[in-house]
Amino acid sequence: MSNKITFTFLFVFISLSALGQQLNTFLKPSDTLNVKRRNAVVISETIIGTSALISLNSLWYQGYKQSKFHTINDLNEWMQMDKVGHAFSAYQLARVGADVLNWSGVSKKDQLIYGATLGFTFLSAVEIFDGFSKEWGFSWSDIAANSLGTGLYIGQELLWQEQRMQLKYSFSKSPYANRRPDKLGDSFIEQMFKDYNGQTYWLSMNLNAFFKEANFPKWLNLAIGYGANGMLTGENEVVNNMFTNQDRYRQFYLSFDVNLNNINTKSNVLKTIFSVLNVIKIPLPTVEFNSKKKVVFHLLLQ
Template sequence: MVKSLFILSIISSSSLLAVAQDSAVVKSTQFTDSVIKYNTQPIKKLTPQQIKSRVRLVAAANIIGYGGTMIGLNAAWYANYPRSSFHFFNDNNEWLQVDKVGHMLSAYDESRGSMELWRWTGIDRKKQIWYGGLSGMAYQTVIEILDGFSAEWGFSWGDMSANVLGSAALISQELAWNDQRIKLKFSFHKNSYAPAMDLEQRANDIYGKSEWERWLKDYNAQTYWASASIKAFFPKANLPEWLSVAIGYGAEGMFGATENYATNKDGQVTFDRRDIKRYRQWYLAPDIDFSRFKTKKKGLKFLFTVLSAFKFPAPSLEFSNGSFKVNAITF
């Protein structure tokens, strides 16, 4: 999951720049009594030569950008660990599956960013969807293969399944609605751990000390959301288009992959806090879909698209440990 977010932060930030460019097509929305219909209207006619040129540019950008990213990841990550023959690894019971949801989000956002690049080329709509939609799964598959040759990890079918679901979430919505009515989102809050109980030191060891490392690694502080546009599903509702409702998933109390217990190479216990309960958290909260704000300014359009990948902080209803509670604000 950490490697997935590393790839996501680089690829998506560059891919979504296409949103700020002069797009070859734009989606216009027509509200009827029962459904919302999305039509693709040309705003700039591209010649076959222009389309071909843009396709070559995007293809080259994908190859060079992703290739360079993987070389950097290999140098920064895999080179520090011993290699092995290709093997599989079952990690489905780790981190209360928060990492699996993270894989799904990474594939979804990478696919979304790539699709916007292909939309810019002006190629056929279904090609935009399939080329872009499969990109996220392809990016993540390469990571899984590299994991398969690392002695520290292995090819995980659980991770791979989550990657497929992430790409499928984008493709299915585009084919059905020509829109992402349900967006997968991410939120993070900085956790403070008790130094006197050795929890801060344990968190530093497994999650890192810097804000960047904690953002990538601290599963206790990450929440993943499925945020649905209310107006898209209920066009008669007298509600703003940007208003959404989100269901979130997170977990707490994790100081190890499967248990809060660790030993060193000699078998000596270095951490034992099995008394701390590991538990899941479910949330229901309002949200804002910034991508549904209308603007002709390219800078704002790009900013709104980036912001639409993150859950807006808001009050929430939480279900955990068998009971409900209301949170004044959830990040």
Template sequence: MVRNSITLFVLLFLFTLSQAQVADSTQVNKKRLRTFVIGSTVGYSITLAGLNELWYKDAGHQSFRFFNDDDEWKQVDKTGHFLSAFYLSYGTSRALQWCNVKPKKSDLVGALVGFGVMVPIEIFDGFSQAYGASAGDLVADAAGAAFYLGQARLWKEPRIFPKFSFHRTDYAPLRPNTLGDGMPGEIFKDYNGQTYWLSVDMDKFMRFPRWLNIVVGHGAEGMVYARVNENLAAGYPAPYRQFYIGLDFDLRAIKSRSKVLNTLIFVANMIKLPAPTFEFSSKGTRFHAFYF
């Protein structure tokens, strides 16, 4: 499960890295590299310490164990891991190129870091009585990092970007302690309202408007409890998957000389904006004029 503080760390990490511009020199800028390594290490260490204090301190400890949660939440939580690992890989590679590390090396190190920084979360989970380490989470983390590295090797740039969107549902009030009590908590905890997307830069493959992408998405609904049998035992209908295809706006088409504006664009572009979308599920096919 993606913890609130780790997701916030990812966003703040990207907020800083998005201002980085690739250096012009042919030599590694050791001052920049040292600044990046020290800054990111300190920031990440503080994040892990805070996570341990706020999330795990009172959860109780156990001998390290794995817990199979692959059939929980229709795997929507796993796509959250995928997205986080992708952007950590992408952001780290960008920062290393800002230090003028060669792109191939930056991409490889970025992917290793994107996966590696997620591993301690599973270690914490493994020693916590409330959770247990998840092999499925680790696979999703590795897949997100590999998805970035594969594109970098194939096209020398990412052309397909994971994105996130959220809408409030009627399920959170049924179990507020688990699904969130109020908007901030629901964004992170209510998987019914989360949708994860892959946004394709169509203009990189054919004549297409630079600002318009094709997007496919995955979500699920009806998940009051994590597992299908738990929903049925509690008297709720079986949860069901949702698949989407539609249009997406690529905010990177907006060009600016302002580092602040470019940073906001970079972060905002991780969000799938409302646009015409088709939904496919066991409930049938629906068209949404503006789906978020």
């Protein structure tokens, strides 16, 4: 399920980012409602979302048998890495959806209602596709993760009118993909989205926003990360009795990060670049605490 989510998230996120951010490069957000901009955003999102769903149906589901709508419980399949990935995708799509409506001069209320819910709506549609596929199934835990990511964005806007906490992503190549490239990815790009062993998801929190009296730099964040390792299959997946000796364990990380959105610049070009790149956790010295009861220091965790 989550591999498809990653594929569709990448397609939609890049497309929407290109739409909103390219316009922001040349034009500032409108102070009042700009009907032409709003209409352009709505039409573009509709075309991009529809195209993504059609592409997903053609490229992903076409080779699998259809079934009656059914649900599955896959909460423990990949040590919740796929669920964290769902939350991350929903959060980032909420951010993009709200940003492009902000560029159009849409009210804050409507940004949250119609923009920040974009990720949840799109990912729920993909989940329904899964429900009619014999290979997969509708997952309530996926829906819960989508809700969590969307709620994180909307909740902060309602509480603080800013994103003090952000979900971010990083990746470092693992040795497991070469043992099962069909499932975990053959190329480096595929592995970035398929190999859960190499992925880390971060909750990056701005120190200045929480401790203003301490005078931390506005760009300095503290990041808590989660990853897992030793996974060649899902928990309940059987592949001809292969990969029986898996050393699966969880990893928790503590590191600093850079909030690129808080770097002071008057350049709309740089603001655009920073906004797009801010989805990635900046590699910095990191301490790992894992379920093997070991503490590991990483000079630069990717």
